[in-house]
Amino acid sequence: MNERISLADMQSGQKGRIVQIDGGGGMTRRLDALGLRVGKKIQKVSKQLMRGPVIVSHGNARVAVGFGMTQRIWMEIE
Amino acid sequence: MDGDRIIVKKILLMGNPNNGKSVVFNRLTGADVIISNYPGTTVDFTQGKMRIDEEDMMVMDVPGTYSLDAGDKAERVAVKMLKDGDIVVNVVDATNLEKSLNLTVQLLKKKTPMIIALNFWDETKHKGIAIDFQKLEEILGVPCIPICAVTGEGIKKLTERLKEAKISKFSYEDKEKWHVIGDIIGQVQKLSHRHHTFMERLGDISTIPLFGIPLALVILFFTFKIIRFIGEGLIGYVFEPVFEKLWSPLLLKFSAVLGSDGLIHDVLIGKLIEGKIDYGQSFGLLTTGLFVPIGAVLPYVFAFYIILSVLEDCGYLPRLAVLVDGLMHRLGIHGLAIIPMMLGLGCNVPGILSTRILATRRERFIAATLLSIAVPCAALQAMVVGLMGKHMVFGLSVVYGTLFVVWVVLGILMDRLVSGTSPEIFIEIPPYRRPYLTDLLKKIWIRMKWFIKEAIPFVLLGVFIVNILYTLGIIQFVGKYTAPVVSGIFGLPKEAIGALLVGFLRKDVAVGMLAPLALNLKQLIIASVVLTMYFPCIATFSILIKELGFVDMLKASAIMIASALIVGGMLNLIL
Numbered sequence: 166m167n168e169r170i171s172l173a174d175m176q177s178g179q180k181g182r183i184v185q186i187d188g189g190g191g192m193t194r195r196l197d198a199l200g201l202r203v204g205k206k207i208q209k210v211s212k213q214l215m216r217g218p219v220i221v222s223h224g225n226a227r228v229a230v231g232f233g234m235t236q237r238i239w240m241e242i243e
Numbered sequence: 244m245d246g247d248r249i250i251v252k253k254i255l256l257m258g259n260p261n262n263g264k265s266v267v268f269n270r271l272t273g274a275d276v277i278i279s280n281y282p283g284t285t286v287d288f289t290q291g292k293m294r295i296d297e298e299d300m301m302v303m304d305v306p307g308t309y310s311l312d313a314g315d316k317a318e319r320v321a322v323k324m325l326k327d328g329d330i331v332v333n334v335v336d337a338t339n340l341e342k343s344l345n346l347t348v349q350l351l352k353k354k355t356p357m358i359i360a361l362n363f364w365d366e367t368k369h370k371g372i373a374i375d376f377q378k379l380e381e382i383l384g385v386p387c388i389p390i391c392a393v394t395g396e397g398i399k400k401l402t403e404r405l406k407e408a409k410i411s412k413f414s415y416e417d418k419e420k421w422h423v424i425g426d427i428i429g430q431v432q433k434l435s436h437r438h439h440t441f442m443e444r445l446g447d448i449s450t451i452p453l454f455g456i457p458l459a460l461v462i463l464f465f466t467f468k469i470i471r472f473i474g475e476g477l478i479g480y481v482f483e484p485v486f487e488k489l490w491s492p493l494l495l496k497f498s499a500v501l502g503s504d505g506l507i508h509d510v511l512i513g514k515l516i517e518g519k520i521d522y523g524q525s526f527g528l529l530t531t532g533l534f535v536p537i538g539a540v541l542p543y544v545f546a547f548y549i550i551l552s553v554l555e556d557c558g559y560l561p562r563l564a565v566l567v568d569g570l571m572h573r574l575g576i577h578g579l580a581i582i583p584m585m586l587g588l589g590c591n592v593p594g595i596l597s598t599r600i601l602a603t604r605r606e607r608f609i610a611a612t613l614l615s616i617a618v619p620c621a622a623l624q625a626m627v628v629g630l631m632g633k634h635m636v637f638g639l640s641v642v643y644g645t646l647f648v649v650w651v652v653l654g655i656l657m658d659r660l661v662s663g664t665s666p667e668i669f670i671e672i673p674p675y676r677r678p679y680l681t682d683l684l685k686k687i688w689i690r691m692k693w694f695i696k697e698a699i700p701f702v703l704l705g706v707f708i709v710n711i712l713y714t715l716g717i718i719q720f721v722g723k724y725t726a727p728v729v730s731g732i733f734g735l736p737k738e739a740i741g742a743l744l745v746g747f748l749r750k751d752v753a754v755g756m757l758a759p760l761a762l763n764l765k766q767l768i769i770a771s772v773v774l775t776m777y778f779p780c781i782a783t784f785s786i787l788i789k790e791l792g793f794v795d796m797l798k799a800s801a802i803m804i805a806s807a808l809i810v811g812g813m814l815n816l817i818l
Binding site: 177191194195196197198199200202210211213214215216217218220222224225226227228229230231232233234 | 309312314338370450451561564573
């Protein structure tokens with residue numbers, strides 16, 4: 166069984182697969198529009214000071230996700 | 244008679260943000276382009292004309308969206324605009340097919356004739372992406388044309404095939420969307436392994452605080468150096484000479500015709516200072532009134548739009564927004580609010596106009612209020628620097644330090660007290676790209692036209708009203724009764740009230756009026772801080788009413804006056 170942590174707790178450079186999104190339809194739809202959905206493999210690129218946004222990459226795309234949202238995105242680390 | 248009606252076809256350019264859609268737009272349209280506000284929203288879009296086979300068409304650059312159902316304000320506008328469109332040109336980022344096709348398949352379902360432009364075709368080669376566009380055309384059932392908008396490759400083909408745009412028979416179940424997209428990509432795209440390029444590495448490390456924050460400081464430093472250079476250069480060598488050598492003589496003749504006196508003369512020309520027109524102190528509608536928006540504001544706005552457009556086109560702005568979002572979020576605003584703040588350091592007017600990029604009314608109120616209280620414009624800053632003279636380092640540190648603390652503390656307070664929501668940041672970070680001169684020039688041109696249309700009439704109206712108040716003696720009356728506040732709370736000489744009153748019209752001139760008062764360092768610091776904070780200049784004030792509405796403007800003004808009194812008083816006690 167792989168380790169399961171929130172996107173917020175992942176280390177920069179780590180890769181993983183989104184396994185669960187704890188959010189309402191609004192948040193899920195916003196994430197979905199930028200390609201973040203359950204089952205998607207992503208890599209955490211960087212994080213910011215003061216609980217700022219997290220940047221993740223998938224394919225050639227980079228997306229900045231607010232810290233509050235990253236606490237509700239659950240990842241399975243590879 | 245119906246046959247006489249000219250039916251103009253509407254072409255909608257639709258696609259994700261940052262996919263070069265506006266470059267395609269610039270390629271298709273001529274110089275006759277305008278930014279319009281979608282009625283009832285804070286969303287702006289650009290439109291222009293193009294001509295194909297003797298037929299005029301209207302091209303609309305629809306606000307960029309990732310989807311048609313996520314429900315933000317740009318998407319709602321995009322869906323509404325889609326209803327009146329005759330042809331959709333869906334601009335797709337060929338380097339990022341999955342993300343782009345998400346919107347594409349949703350657009351296909353809307354049954355408007357459509358054609359697809361696969362942009363950044365040249366980049367796919369460096370990135371090891373091979374796309375079979377003919378196969379894609381077969382699957383989706385609409386024409387697919389590879390293009391490279393910045394060099395113009397493929398644009399001719401795109402316009403030639405525009406008439407082949409058709410309604411697709413492609414359909415899918417909503418819940419199967421990503422499977423369907425995955426399937427399409429599996430059939431048309433082949434990836435080959437390759438190493439990250441230098442630009443990609445730079446793109447990633449400039450969002451890592453250790454490297455990104457120093458880089459941001461360097462970029463901001465040069466931004467302001469360049470803006471002051473361009474702004475002051477234009478004012479000193481172009482606008483002031485034009486006003487003084489060409490406009491003043493005309494006005495003096497006009498003044499003589501009016502008899503150099505009387506109500507109409509006072510409103511239009513204002514007071515002559517030693518028989519001459521002084522654009523700082525005459526206060527007539529045709530003198531100071533015209534000079535403020537055109538001679539003093541426009542050059543800085545122009546300079547700022549140049550830099551902003553460069554930073555935007557090369558892809559730096561979203562990275563800056565990410566770096567500052569942690570701090571800004573605590574002030575109840577989004578990292579992207581750094582754009583209005585930066586613009587505000589040039590001139591508060593475009594700064595406040597650009598708060599439209601923020602999603603909610605609450606964010607716009609907080610950003611506009613913080614901006615008009617704690618962000619001094621370039622003209623004001625230049626005068627404060629001059630005024631400090633030999634105490635420059637210490638004096639400026641205290642002034643800027645105080646304003647920064649005010650910005651943070653007021654932001655935190657407003658975040659607690661202002662009702663409404665401020666959504667979290669969630670934006671795409673585009674790769675760094677080289678900006679192209681022709682696109683930059685067109686963008687700056689469109690923005691300047693927009694600024695002149697949006698801002699200048701309001702500023703003139705504001706100056707007109709203040710003029711009447713001056714002529715009727717109402718402002719002097721207020722001044723007489725507020726003079727004790729100035730001396731009592733701020734510890735400034737009574738004469739300083741004159742400067743504060745002039746500050747309604749022009750803050751830089753107001754600072755200049757402090758110079759002969761022989762203030763000591765403490766008084767200089769207090770006067771500079773209070774002048775920045777106490778009230779916006781009339782140009783900013785007019786735009787605040789326009790953007791926030793009258794009631795919110797009153798709230799913002801109350802916050803300004805209260806915080807100026809508190810901060811000025813505290814400085815008087817501490818220093």
